[in-house]
Amino acid sequence: MARADVRKTYKLYINGQFPRSESGRTFEVLDAKGGFLANASHASRKDARDAVSAARSAFPSWSARTAYNRGQIIYRVAEVLEGRRAQFEAEIIAAEGVTAAKARQYVDAAIDRLVWYAGWADKIAQVTGGANDVAGPFFNHSTPEPSGVIAVMAPQGPLFGLVSVLAPVITTGNTCVVVASEAYPLTSITLAEVLATSDVPAGVVNILTGPQAEIGPWLASHLDVHGLDLTGVTDPDLARTLEEGAADSLKRVRRPDPTEDLLATPALDRMTAFLEIKTVWHPMGI
Amino acid sequence: MGTFDYAPAPESTAIVDVKSTYSLFINGEFVDGTGTSFKTINPATEEILAEVAEASEADVDRAVAAARRAYHKVWGPMPGKERAKYLFRLARIISERSRELAVLETLNNGKPIRESRDIDIPVAAAHFFYYAGWADKLEFSGYGDKPLGVAAQVIPWNFPFLMLAWKIAPALACGNTVVLKPAETTPLTALLFAEICQQADLPPGVVNIVTGAGETGRALVAHPDVDKVAFTGSTSVGKQIAKVVAGTRKSVTLELGGKAANIVFDDAPIDQAIEGIVDGIFFNQGHVCCAGSRLLVQESVADDVLERLKRRMGTLRVGDPLDKNTDVGAINSAEQLAKITELADDGDATGAQRWSPACDLPGTGFWFAPTIFTGVTQAHRLAREEVFGPVLSVLTFRTPKEAVEKANNTPFGLSSGIWSDKGSRTLWMASQLRAGVVWSNTFNRFDPASPFGGYKESGHGREGGRHGLAGYLAKGGN
Numbered sequence: 001m002a003r004a005d006v007r008k009t010y011k012l013y014i015n016g017q018f019p020r021s022e023s024g025r026t027f028e029v030l031d032a033k034g035g036f037l038a039n040a041s042h043a044s045r046k047d048a049r050d051a052v053s054a055a056r057s058a059f060p061s062w063s064a065r066t067a068y069n070r071g072q073i074i075y076r077v078a079e080v081l082e083g084r085r086a087q088f089e090a091e092i093i094a095a096e097g098v099t100a101a102k103a104r105q106y107v108d109a110a111i112d113r114l115v116w117y118a119g120w121a122d123k124i125a126q127v128t129g130g131a132n133d134v135a136g137p138f139f140n141h142s143t144p145e146p147s148g149v150i151a152v153m154a155p156q157g158p159l160f161g162l163v164s165v166l167a168p169v170i171t172t173g174n175t176c177v178v179v180a181s182e183a184y185p186l187t188s189i190t191l192a193e194v195l196a197t198s199d200v201p202a203g204v205v206n207i208l209t210g211p212q213a214e215i216g217p218w219l220a221s222h223l224d225v226h227g228l229d230l231t232g233v234t235d236p237d238l239a240r241t242l243e244e245g246a247a248d249s250l251k252r253v254r255r256p257d258p259t260e261d262l263l264a265t266p267a268l269d270r271m272t273a274f275l276e277i278k279t280v281w282h283p284m285g286i
Numbered sequence: 287m288g289t290f291d292y293a294p295a296p297e298s299t300a301i302v303d304v305k306s307t308y309s310l311f312i313n314g315e316f317v318d319g320t321g322t323s324f325k326t327i328n329p330a331t332e333e334i335l336a337e338v339a340e341a342s343e344a345d346v347d348r349a350v351a352a353a354r355r356a357y358h359k360v361w362g363p364m365p366g367k368e369r370a371k372y373l374f375r376l377a378r379i380i381s382e383r384s385r386e387l388a389v390l391e392t393l394n395n396g397k398p399i400r401e402s403r404d405i406d407i408p409v410a411a412a413h414f415f416y417y418a419g420w421a422d423k424l425e426f427s428g429y430g431d432k433p434l435g436v437a438a439q440v441i442p443w444n445f446p447f448l449m450l451a452w453k454i455a456p457a458l459a460c461g462n463t464v465v466l467k468p469a470e471t472t473p474l475t476a477l478l479f480a481e482i483c484q485q486a487d488l489p490p491g492v493v494n495i496v497t498g499a500g501e502t503g504r505a506l507v508a509h510p511d512v513d514k515v516a517f518t519g520s521t522s523v524g525k526q527i528a529k530v531v532a533g534t535r536k537s538v539t540l541e542l543g544g545k546a547a548n549i550v551f552d553d554a555p556i557d558q559a560i561e562g563i564v565d566g567i568f569f570n571q572g573h574v575c576c577a578g579s580r581l582l583v584q585e586s587v588a589d590d591v592l593e594r595l596k597r598r599m600g601t602l603r604v605g606d607p608l609d610k611n612t613d614v615g616a617i618n619s620a621e622q623l624a625k626i627t628e629l630a631d632d633g634d635a636t637g638a639q640r641w642s643p644a645c646d647l648p649g650t651g652f653w654f655a656p657t658i659f660t661g662v663t664q665a666h667r668l669a670r671e672e673v674f675g676p677v678l679s680v681l682t683f684r685t686p687k688e689a690v691e692k693a694n695n696t697p698f699g700l701s702s703g704i705w706s707d708k709g710s711r712t713l714w715m716a717s718q719l720r721a722g723v724v725w726s727n728t729f730n731r732f733d734p735a736s737p738f739g740g741y742k743e744s745g746h747g748r749e750g751g752r753h754g755l756a757g758y759l760a761k762g763g764n
Contacts, residue, residue, distance in 0.1 A: 253532075268763075278724060279737050281728055
């Protein structure tokens with residue numbers, strides 16, 4: 001008799017833990033052929049607020065870590081992902097119905113993207129900051145600092161798309177709440193397992209699954225959220241609504257760009273969109 | 287100690303020819319507005335200076351169309367090294383006509399001539415000179431060299447000409463054309479700048495100036511053919527603008543309000559700190575978004591600092607802005623005076639203690655004596671809301687951590703001050719303060735090479751320095 005496999009319950013990822021939605025709601029996720037894959041958690045407003053609270057609590061210590069340390073942790077995520085690549089390839093094939101070669105390409109790209117960002121952690125300040133030659137006897141210096149808690153609307157790509165928007169945000173010291181790909185939410189939770197075992201502190205990344213249009217507005221208007229990445233929002237009306245929601249607390253908003261090729265080497269603006277430039281003056285004298 | 291008696295030393299107004307009426311500047315020419323013209327006054331005397339045209343929606347549309355044409359036909363295609371030369375010309379003419387600009391600024395704004403002469407106008411000229419040099423070097427900026435197009439720029443009344451320079455210089459250097467709306471109460475130096483553009487033979491339509499109030503600003507910001515919105519002003523208007531541009535292609539930079547903490551430690555160079563506190567809050571009558579409006583002083587030195595501060599405030603000369611000895615000039619408008627008065631009265635009503643030095647305020651015009659409030663808690667409106675006037679709230683702290691917590695306990699994040707002679711503590715504090723500009727052992731310093739702008743609800747984007755180019759280039763993000 002064939003062995004019945006042990007199936008995974010897909011839950012949310014909040015504050016380093018995997019809770020079900022407090023609402024008790026789930027939604028059915030189908031595979032590429034229309035068959036049942038799993039019941040994913042349908043995150044609620046309360047879940048979104050819990051996630052923001054976790055991200056806010058994690059921000060002071062994550063942003064205060066040395067850039068070297070953050071870089072090592074992002075690299076560690078790449079290492080652990082490499083070790084679990086077979087699982088991700090299988091999940092991508094099941095969810096998206098792509099070929100094995102394509103799935104491998106996505107996993108490769110995700111791992112490589114993490115390595116790319118890992119190296120940025122201790123270089124971004126040198127590239128985006130610097131000395132300012134003011135007309136007077138002053139030391140004057142600008143440095144980038146993370147904006148705070150960033151709400152990220154992840155694009156469709158279940159692994160590579162998510163990594164492309166997640167890594168730049170946390171590399172620079174922000175913490176985040178991600179609304180995972182609505183079509184392919186399961187792999188994001190598997191990625192959360194990787195994050196949870198890669199020394200990424202609890203609360204730095206929080207992942208919610210469920211409809212963007214329902215969860216997004218709660219995050220866009222939340223006063224403890226400082227930035228909003230709309231990369232994964234394909235509906236222009238929803239993008240406008242979310243940006244309007246963000247206006248009341250003047251969040252930094254990264255609008256969706258349908259022409260963006262995520263597979264290409266990213267521009268710095270994925271990082272700088274959620275960085276603040278701080279300029280410090282001090283007189284010089286004897 | 288009383289004030290020394292100084293003989294009056296009024297700056298002559300003969301250098302400036304204030305016209306009786308001013309029109310809009312569109313496509314290189316002065317043209318009548320189709321809105322309802324309004325009067326602009328000298329806030330120190332309430333005398334009417336001139337009648338100024340109001341740009342209607344149709345006028346704004348004409349100005350944007352002129353800017354669009356100039357962008358496509360002249361300014362966009364022009365090589366950077368040629369644009370640079372026009373900007374250098376503007377910088378030079380501003381310097382040449384600096385006294386005239388300073389007097390006009392003081393007449394229309396109420397700020398002391400000492401400040402308009404020594405800060406506003408020279409720093410504005412420096413801004414044009416600085417960005418002129420970028421125009422042919424944009425490929426080294428890190429943001430590419432492709433401009434955005436037409437920039438809609440709305441500026442406030444506190445530094446009318448300097449804010450014009452902060453807006454126009456980087457926009458033009460990057461190859462954009464602009465439509466700028468000066469503040470309703472202070473349009474005159476912007477209109478003098480229009481003459482300067484003519485003297486510089488700046489191609490028509492590259493700079494357009496539309497005068498008016500909120501309606502004109504709204505029409506400009508909402509205009510569908512605008513690619514960029516740059517605004518300096520209140521946080522509440524900034525939020526409205528963020529909403530208006532939501533879902534559009536318009537890039538936006540916002541430089542908004544502040545509630546800066548000026549933090550004095552027990553090991554601070556106290557005499558310098560007193561000067562910094564005074565400069566922080568009484569410079570430009572406190573009409574400064576980055577004003578050090580919350581003094582956080584370490585408990586152990588609070589009495590000493592307050593006593594010296596009061597003594598120093600007693601020597602401030604409040605009065606005729608055109609007098610070269612004046613330290614504190616007129617409040618810019620009756621409306622602003624009412625706002626300052628309301629918040630100060632709220633301080634009285636909620637248990638804070640008000641103190642002002644004895645000073646004779648002129649009988650006409652809008653005036654508010656330099657004021658400090660002690661016994662202020664974080665719950666007071668005085669400690670939370672931007673007063674935008676010469677009113678300082680004094681709070682105390684015991685430990686550096688407490689200072690950080692209090693300093694950051696605000697939705698704003700524009701600037702901050704630290705006074706201490708301990709380097710490691712200063713740098714630690716600087717890293718903890720959530721503010722875009724940190725002045726340590728100095729305050730209210732501005733330079734074209736130094737990026738300026740806020741965290742949190744103080745806005746986004748930077749003005750000044752290389753970072754100031756980002757908001758005007760296609761690859762600048764935002």
